[in-house]
Amino acid sequence: MAVVLTSLADVLALDFDDIIDVRAPAEWAEDRIPGAISLPVLDDAERARVGTIYKQVSPFSARKIGAALVAKNAAAHLEGPLAEKPGGWRPLVYCWRGGQRSGSFASILAQIGWRVEVVQGGYKSWRRLVVEALYNDPFPFRLVVLDGNTGSAKTEVLNLLAERGVQVVDLEGLANHRGSLFGSMGEQPSQKAFEGRLALALARLDPARPVVVEAESAKVGECRLPPKLWRAMVAAPRVVIEAPRAARAGYLLRAYADLVADVGRLDGVVASLSLAHAREQIADWRAMVAAGQFRDLAEGLMERHYDPRYGKHRARMEVPVTEVAVDGLEDLGGLADRVAGIVREM
Numbered sequence: 001m002a003v004v005l006t007s008l009a010d011v012l013a014l015d016f017d018d019i020i021d022v023r024a025p026a027e028w029a030e031d032r033i034p035g036a037i038s039l040p041v042l043d044d045a046e047r048a049r050v051g052t053i054y055k056q057v058s059p060f061s062a063r064k065i066g067a068a069l070v071a072k073n074a075a076a077h078l079e080g081p082l083a084e085k086p087g088g089w090r091p092l093v094y095c096w097r098g099g100q101r102s103g104s105f106a107s108i109l110a111q112i113g114w115r116v117e118v119v120q121g122g123y124k125s126w127r128r129l130v131v132e133a134l135y136n137d138p139f140p141f142r143l144v145v146l147d148g149n150t151g152s153a154k155t156e157v158l159n160l161l162a163e164r165g166v167q168v169v170d171l172e173g174l175a176n177h178r179g180s181l182f183g184s185m186g187e188q189p190s191q192k193a194f195e196g197r198l199a200l201a202l203a204r205l206d207p208a209r210p211v212v213v214e215a216e217s218a219k220v221g222e223c224r225l226p227p228k229l230w231r232a233m234v235a236a237p238r239v240v241i242e243a244p245r246a247a248r249a250g251y252l253l254r255a256y257a258d259l260v261a262d263v264g265r266l267d268g269v270v271a272s273l274s275l276a277h278a279r280e281q282i283a284d285w286r287a288m289v290a291a292g293q294f295r296d297l298a299e300g301l302m303e304r305h306y307d308p309r310y311g312k313h314r315a316r317m318e319v320p321v322t323e324v325a326v327d328g329l330e331d332l333g334g335l336a337d338r339v340a341g342i343v344r345e346m
Helices: 006-012 025-030 044-056 059-079 100-112 123-135 154-164 171-175 191-203 227-235 245-255 265-277 279-291 294-315 332-345
Strands: 020-021 092-096 117-121 145-150 167-169 211-214 238-242 321-325
Touching: 006 117, 006 123, 006 191, 025 059, 044 059, 044 092, 092 100, 100 191, 117 245, 123 191, 123 227, 145 154, 145 227, 154 211, 154 245, 154 332, 167 191, 171 191, 171 211, 238 332, 265 279, 294 321, 321 332
Parallel strands: 020 092, 092 117, 145 211, 145 238, 167 211, 238 321
Antiparallel strands: none
């Protein structure tokens, strides 16, 4: 039996014990239906081999060799990760376009007695829904942008807003990046995987209520924001946190403790600013890294690098701005309460 995905709501409503992606590992690594596990019936080399035989020899030969490989790999899965699945286990299986790979594996599972279903159209049906939501359909949400200079605790306040019932989308969390040269949090998702995460995050929201996002550039790390979302952010009203530079420097030391602890990595990021600043300035900042003068470094970077750039960017905008001034960044709960009140009035 085939499961037809007609909307992102259908994806959110999937109710299976496991969603199994039987595509090759490289296909799965680039993107997959959220929550899927990888049980490939052809690995990357086997998939390439079958494809070559299909083109250079004949479709019949390719199908015969492919069937043998699928049977071998299916046996390994049955004796390995699926060995302890109970009789009532209910899996959903998909491949690239809902064809032979998923059909073959589902047939084997069904013969065992499991209540298996396949995704009609496979991964491509999921990807089509993502593209429609992010690129083709009108953008349905009324955005409010949470802004503030570097170190204003925007991301933490955003997460506190969610705890207070305000609708938010954490773009940095979806992209696994803190949105600056210093913001790497490890490996980022592929562009397609980021878009899938974003599409589902938006699908969970109520278009009748405002949605808060953090101020970002058109890219979060290497993940590009869809143009319709970016245009909506540029035109959205802003709530700007105004905090003293010293307070922001202290917050940065706490928020970026992982970077401060890795002096070599921190020095490399500072050195990468050489195209934007004089050699002497870069040398001074690198000396601060070597000496462990991290607060001075944070204040210097804000004064000479980040704050001027934020200021120029805001000067070009013609949107309503509500400022929320604070003396320090210790009471983020209270700050989130103030911002939540402003958002609810918009």
